[in-house]
Amino acid sequence: MRVGVRVPPCDRADRIVETVRRAEQLGFDEVWFPDSQLLWRDVFTTLTAAALGTGQIGLGTAVTNLATRHPAVVASAARSVAELAPGRFTLGLGVGNSSVGPIGLRQTTSAAMREGIAMLRALLAGEEWEFEGKVCSRLRDPQPAIPLHLAASGPKNLRLAGEIADGVILLSGVSPATLAQAAARVREGAAGREEQPPLTVSAFCAVTDDVEAEARRIKPVCASIAQNGGAPFLALAGIDVQVPDKIDGVYPDLVHAEDWKAAVDVCSAWISDEAALRFAREFCLFGTADEIAERLRALHTAGVTGVFLQHVGSYDPPTELIEAVGTTVLPRLKANDR
CATH class of the missing domain: 3.20.20.30 (Luciferase-like domain)
Structure with a gap:
């Protein structure tokens, strides 16, 4: 491969x-x-x-x-x-x-x-x-x-x-x-x-060695997938999240946020630490x-x-x-x- x-x-x-x-x-x-x-x-x-x-x-x-x-x-x-x-x-x-x-x-x-x-x-x-x-x-x-x-x-x-x-x-x-x-x-x-x-x-x-700490950083990625029609894909892996169609305060978008820390904080309203950890373990190569x-x-x-x-x-x-x-x-x- x-x-x-x-x-x-x-x-x-x-x-x-x-x-x-x-x-x-x-x-x-x-x-x-x-x-x-x-x-x-x-x-x-x-x-x-x-x-x-x-x-x-x-x-x-x-x-x-x-x-x-x-x-x-x-x-x-x-x-x-x-x-x-x-x-x-x-x-x-x-x-x-x-x-x-x-x-x-x-x-x-x-x-x-x-x-x-x-x-x-x-x-x-x-x-x-x-x-x-x-x-x-x-x-x-x-x-x-x-x-x-x-x-x-x-x-x-x-x-x-x-x-x-x-x-x-x-x-x-x-x-x-x-x-x-x-x-x-x-x-x-x-x-x-x-x-x-x-x-x-x-x-x-x-x-x-600390997947939990790294997982919190990808909350905007998880939120973006849910926001753009990917919620059913997330649900297949046991990640049930609801994200509004429009999120203010993040430029230009969630995945490409210029202020990543601010984007993480904003997305924490919909993506819990537990959901982010599951996303990291299921969808990403963290470990x-x-x-x-x-x-x-x-x-x-x-x-x-x-x-x-x-x-x-x-x-x-x-x-x-x-x-x-x-x-x-x-x-x-x-x-x-x-």
């Missing part, structure tokens, strides 16, 4: 590259960069620097979108990065989330995503595309081998991802019950395909190096082909997480492989 880490483009690209190089040195397989134009530096600028500054680690977007970026623009940007990192780049796509909300746009619908991915594939393959029924154009110097992965959480998009994507990024966390349900929807969508698309799972991670390594092996046994780890916070690189996982968890996984 491939183990990656999420690195937000929260600083100058040349500084972020140092973080990526360290992940490569410690044996991570992939680095995934989120895309949100008001929160971070441009993702494709950062990817370009990372491509030039590394030699073997996989690079990907987790995720960019087809709402703030036209599919033709995404095709050109993806082609440009792939040229610099042959065989190492994966284009991860999603509905928009923190890119669209702050500028008043709506998330991409399933129908628009289907058409957008069809356009991307055609352009990356060098084929002509008829835009708005008026003009036929094509991408010069295409790159048809770029894998297109689709991030999904709801049943409709999970089925869509299984049907049309080269890989699926699951936003359901690592809870066995929710992961099994999400994977089942992907399999439904992929029923007519010769091979099932690979599954990559995102998970917040902390190497710690000792041995415990995390064992859970990663279990994920692989369950059919997961990749995981990318996230740290709490959006405006600093995951330096501590990379060091902790790279020096304690990855060696245990490699020792087991031998």
Whole structure:
């Protein structure tokens, strides 16, 4: 199983590259960069620097979108990065989330995503595309081998991802019950395909002996999932929480709060310490190096082909997480492989 880490483009690209190089040195397989134009530096600028500054680690977007970026623009940007990192780049796509909300746009619908991915594939393959029924154009110097992965959480998009994507990024966390349900929807969508698309799972991670202390810090993440239609997923794992549709006092949103401590305090009104602890144990990879390594092996046994780890916070690189996982968890996984 491939183990990656999420690195937000929260600083100058040349500084972020140092973080990526360290992940490569410690044996991570992939680095995934989120895309949100008001929160971070441009993702494709950062990817370009990372491509030039590394030699073997996989690079990907987790995720960019087809709402703030036209599919033709995404095709050109993806082609440009792939040229610099042959065989190492994966284009991860999603509905928009923190890119669209702050500028008043709506998330991409399933129908628009289907058409957008069809356009991307055609352009990356060098084929002509008829835009708005008026003009036929094509991408010069295409790159048809770029894998297109689709991030999904709801049943409709999970089925869509299984049907049309080269890989699926699951936003359901690592809870066995929710992961099994999400994977089942992907399999439904992929029923007519010769091979099932690979599954990559995102998970917040902390190497710690004190899970209770760390768990309190992820209350905003748990609250955000409940707020955005994920309450049934939480309930499957025995976490019953009710969160209002709108929560004041947190900017720009719960998961990307600029003042994380304040967000934790606000969310404590709906997420108890007990619920946060259960969320950390069920949905996240919190625990000792041995415990995390064992859970990663279990994920692989369950059919997961990749995981990318996230740290709490959006405006600093995951330096501590990379060091902790790279020096304690990855060696245990490699020792087991031998």
